[in-house]
Amino acid sequence: MTIRIINRSANPLPKYETTGSAGMDLRANLDAPVTLQPLGRTLIPTGLFIELPQGYEAQIRARSGLALKRGLTMLNSPGTIDSDYRGEIKCIVVNLSEEPQTIEPGDRIAQMIIARYEQIAWQEVENLQETDRSAGGFGSTGGQ
Numbered sequence: 001m002t003i004r005i006i007n008r009s010a011n012p013l014p015k016y017e018t019t020g021s022a023g024m025d026l027r028a029n030l031d032a033p034v035t036l037q038p039l040g041r042t043l044i045p046t047g048l049f050i051e052l053p054q055g056y057e058a059q060i061r062a063r064s065g066l067a068l069k070r071g072l073t074m075l076n077s078p079g080t081i082d083s084d085y086r087g088e089i090k091c092i093v094v095n096l097s098e099e100p101q102t103i104e105p106g107d108r109i110a111q112m113i114i115a116r117y118e119q120i121a122w123q124e125v126e127n128l129q130e131t132d133r134s135a136g137g138f139g140s141t142g143g144q
Contacts, residue, residue: 003050003052009027028107038097051086056114056117057082058114076092
């Protein structure tokens with residue numbers, strides 16, 4: 001699939017880092033470093049604008065290495081970029097560590113996955129088909 005993209009940053013286009021990668025890294029499009037205090041959050045621009053085909057979304061997710069090593073993750077994760085959105089992709093970054101964390105221009109801050117979706121139509125009914133599980137949830141299957 002080919003997707004139209006505008007890159008208004010000085011960073012390279014997102015790319016798959018390995019042949020088995022599902023996501024592409026997004027980089028911070030900043031003029032200067034941004035420091036997040038513990039529990040602080042901010043909106044980091046990427047300088048990217050995309051044109052997704054109908055039936056596809058871009059999911060914005062945390063990078064596991066940043067989450068583990070620095071406590072930086074994404075709020076509203078996974079965030080959804082809808083196929084009719086044409087604005088800049090921005091990432092809501094939060095610092096869950098106990099120390100200030102600095103994001104430098106060009107840092108890889110998130111990953112983006114392109115996924116197919118379907119829109120549905122509701123059918124209102126009086127009851128739902130029974131299953132072995134039925135309404136059981138929140139630990140009802142026995143495992144931990």
